[in-house]
Amino acid sequence: MAFMLKDMVKKEWRLASGHRLCPGCPAPTLVKLALMAIDYDVVVANATGCLEVSTTIYPYSAWKVPWIHNAFENAAATISGVEAAYKALKKKGKINRDIKFIAFGGDGGTYDIGIQALSGAIERGHDFLYILYDNEGYMNTGNQRSGATPTGANTTTVPVGKKSLGKLRVKKNITEIIAGHGRVYVAQASISHWQDFMNKVKKGVEYEGPAFINALSPCVRFWRVRSDQAMEVAKLGVETNYWPLYEVVDGVYKINYKPRKPKPLEEFLKIQGRFSHLFKREGGKELIEESQMEVNRRWERLLKLEEATKQS
Amino acid sequence: MIAEKTLVAITGAMASAHAMRQINPDVVAAYPITPQTPIMMNFAQFVADGLADTEVVTVESEHSAMSACVGAAAAGARVMTATAANGLALMHEIVYIAASTRLPMVMSIVNRALSGPINIHCDHSDTMAERDSGWIQIFCENAQEVYESTILAMKWAENEKVLLPVMVNQDGFIISHSVENVEILPDDVVKEFVGEHVPHEPLLDVEHPITYGPLDLYDYYFEHKRQQMEAMKEAEKEFPKIAAKLSAITGNEYDFIESYKLDDAEYVIVTLGSSAGTVKYVVDEMRETGKKVGLLKIRVFRPFPGKRIAEALNGKKAVAVLDRSASFGAEAPIYAEVKSALYTIKERPILQSYVYGLGGRDFTPDHAKTAFDRLMKGEFFEGEGYLGLRD
Numbered sequence: 001m002a003f004m005l006k007d008m009v010k011k012e013w014r015l016a017s018g019h020r021l022c023p024g025c026p027a028p029t030l031v032k033l034a035l036m037a038i039d040y041d042v043v044v045a046n047a048t049g050c051l052e053v054s055t056t057i058y059p060y061s062a063w064k065v066p067w068i069h070n071a072f073e074n075a076a077a078t079i080s081g082v083e084a085a086y087k088a089l090k091k092k093g094k095i096n097r098d099i100k101f102i103a104f105g106g107d108g109g110t111y112d113i114g115i116q117a118l119s120g121a122i123e124r125g126h127d128f129l130y131i132l133y134d135n136e137g138y139m140n141t142g143n144q145r146s147g148a149t150p151t152g153a154n155t156t157t158v159p160v161g162k163k164s165l166g167k168l169r170v171k172k173n174i175t176e177i178i179a180g181h182g183r184v185y186v187a188q189a190s191i192s193h194w195q196d197f198m199n200k201v202k203k204g205v206e207y208e209g210p211a212f213i214n215a216l217s218p219c220v221r222f223w224r225v226r227s228d229q230a231m232e233v234a235k236l237g238v239e240t241n242y243w244p245l246y247e248v249v250d251g252v253y254k255i256n257y258k259p260r261k262p263k264p265l266e267e268f269l270k271i272q273g274r275f276s277h278l279f280k281r282e283g284g285k286e287l288i289e290e291s292q293m294e295v296n297r298r299w300e301r302l303l304k305l306e307e308a309t310k311q312s
Numbered sequence: 313m314i315a316e317k318t319l320v321a322i323t324g325a326m327a328s329a330h331a332m333r334q335i336n337p338d339v340v341a342a343y344p345i346t347p348q349t350p351i352m353m354n355f356a357q358f359v360a361d362g363l364a365d366t367e368v369v370t371v372e373s374e375h376s377a378m379s380a381c382v383g384a385a386a387a388g389a390r391v392m393t394a395t396a397a398n399g400l401a402l403m404h405e406i407v408y409i410a411a412s413t414r415l416p417m418v419m420s421i422v423n424r425a426l427s428g429p430i431n432i433h434c435d436h437s438d439t440m441a442e443r444d445s446g447w448i449q450i451f452c453e454n455a456q457e458v459y460e461s462t463i464l465a466m467k468w469a470e471n472e473k474v475l476l477p478v479m480v481n482q483d484g485f486i487i488s489h490s491v492e493n494v495e496i497l498p499d500d501v502v503k504e505f506v507g508e509h510v511p512h513e514p515l516l517d518v519e520h521p522i523t524y525g526p527l528d529l530y531d532y533y534f535e536h537k538r539q540q541m542e543a544m545k546e547a548e549k550e551f552p553k554i555a556a557k558l559s560a561i562t563g564n565e566y567d568f569i570e571s572y573k574l575d576d577a578e579y580v581i582v583t584l585g586s587s588a589g590t591v592k593y594v595v596d597e598m599r600e601t602g603k604k605v606g607l608l609k610i611r612v613f614r615p616f617p618g619k620r621i622a623e624a625l626n627g628k629k630a631v632a633v634l635d636r637s638a639s640f641g642a643e644a645p646i647y648a649e650v651k652s653a654l655y656t657i658k659e660r661p662i663l664q665s666y667v668y669g670l671g672g673r674d675f676t677p678d679h680a681k682t683a684f685d686r687l688m689k690g691e692f693f694e695g696e697g698y699l700g701l702r703d
Contacts, residue, residue: 081383120372
């Protein structure tokens with residue numbers, strides 16, 4: 001089921017160009033690839049965030065598919081209502097075609113303010129795919145820290161200062177939280193590994209019931225990388241095991257990519273300006289070491305989970 | 313033609329549930345909260361027994377209830393929900409979005425005091441907090457009105473010139489949990505009255521993709537808000553037509569306000585909700601001793617029938633306006649709006665504000681009588697008075 005570039009160029013983009021996202025932002029690419037991977041009609045719900053504000057400035061819309069933005073914290077609840085309407089109208093014979101339901105949310109709208117609505121919608125078993133584009137902070141409002149912000153990052157609400165090295169707590173592991181719901185397709189993906197991402201979108205859409213993909217989507221603006229470096233930094237996230245590519249299907253773990261020789265986390269951190277203080281300031285080295293240990297712990301745990309849930 | 317009705321002894325909550333069953337909405341998304349629970353429990357049982365084929369979305373919060381209702385209504389479904397008090401407050405953000413996105417739906421509100429301290433009993437602080445949300449607001453005096461108003465609300469909300477959500481308010485416990493005789497219409501009559509839902513630019517029409525809820529900045533937002541204001545004016549124009557159609561079936565009258573022994577009355581109480589029933593009883597009693605007293609019941613609070621109220625109160629000697637909620641640091645909401653409505657008439661009555669019944673405090677005939685007696689004796693005072701409050 002590999003996606004071939006030669007086929008993809010023939011497909012229509014369901015998110016038009018001309019939107020107002022930053023140059024180099026991978027979020028619109030993520031959307032285009034996702035919708036290209038789906039051979040069905042779709043309805044999209046979008047949480048408040050960069051993607052939403054930049055693609056639908058009235059009277060323009062970049063969306064060529066039915067699309068709804070309701071509020072920040074309720075993309076999952078909103079799409080669950082759309083899906084319920086679809087089921088009701090299909091049952092009554094008012095709709096005959098197959099339609100798939102997709103929600104896009106950033107990390108603020110998913111890890112933090114929207115986690116309750118997402119948890120509820122998954123527990124209820126609505127047939128929808130939630131795609132989280134994780135850029136590790138409230139980037140739309142200017143780089144405030146979120147539950148997805150990693151240790152040591154410089155943000156505007158936990159800024160680096162004489163007495164601060166930025167965020168000290170670890171990043172929340174939402175992929176595991178969602179996997180904990182059971183009876184759900186869960187995957188972690190990265191914009192750098194687009195075929196893997198598209199395969200996961202296809203699987204998520206075909207899965208009967210709720211599906212969730214957490215996709216790493218660097219913010220070139222506030223990760224302080226050049227606008228042509230989004231793919232490079234996302235790839236380093238995967239190569240350092242900071243961002244493992246894996247799936248959890250009904251509780252069964254599968255790691256999709258195991259770097260033969262994982263790179264040190266430092267390589268992911270050092271090209272990003274948001275971590276530059278860690279390489280200059282006292283205590284920075286220790287924080288990097290702590291972060292490396294957390295990466296190792298999570299990776300080891302993942303390997304064990306894969307082994308433990310292996311099906312004979 | 314007046315339909316043949318069935319007389320049943322049911323609570324206000326059950327009256328709501330029956331109206332919902334007969335309307336048979338496509339989607340109901342709701343979250344349990346006292347005293348709304350019997351509506352949803354009864355309705356869920358109707359669905360479980362195959363008496364309605366609604367998709368019931370048992371959400372994890374009221375915020376998600378209203379969010380799912382918005383999604384479902386935008387998708388093209390006929391949508392209903394129910395809540396109370398803190399649940400309505402939790403919905404608040406999306407209550408505004410539902411109205412400004414012009415999504416028709418009907419929400420039963422079982423009025424309950426808004427914390428704190430926490431209290432599960434009736435007052436109107438929950439719904440009054442939403443009076444500027446852009447929803448149509450109907451208040452009911454009893455279970456019969458709850459039943460008929462719910463059916464009427466669905467038709468009103470979905471009217472193509474209106475396309476606004478409607479709240480149908482019933483007093484928590486006083487109406488929702490009290491058993492009364494209610495006349496129920498035949499199922500097919502209700503079905504015919506509400507008709508097929510014809511959605512306006514639904515999301516599920518994938519051949520005609522539409523963007524709902526875009527970013528709307530200073531260059532267009534204001535015009536869109538103007539349209540919303542105009543929609544409420546349309547709602548005011550359309551209501552009498554819809555009400556007349558329902559009257560033809562039920563034989564009952566529906567107006568923005570109800571006048572009770574008001575024509576020759578000199579002293580008047582203005583109120584809404586279940587207290588209107590108590591006031592009617594007192595009016596009857598006082599009329600027997602020759603007192604010229606009357607009641608003006610507000611049935612529709614949004615759109616506010618200011619002109620109708622002003623006409624009805626023109627030339628009266630004195631009027632007491634009763635509020636079951638307070639506005640801290642300002643006049644109570646119904647009083648403030650009635651007072652404002654009277655500004656343009658020639659023979660303005662003397663007005664007195666009373667706050668009563670907060671947190672489920674009983675409103676008794678004695679309280680209504682006290683209010684009338686003070687009007688007749690000319691006992692007026694600054695600010696609001698209280699009925700049934702210990703000093």
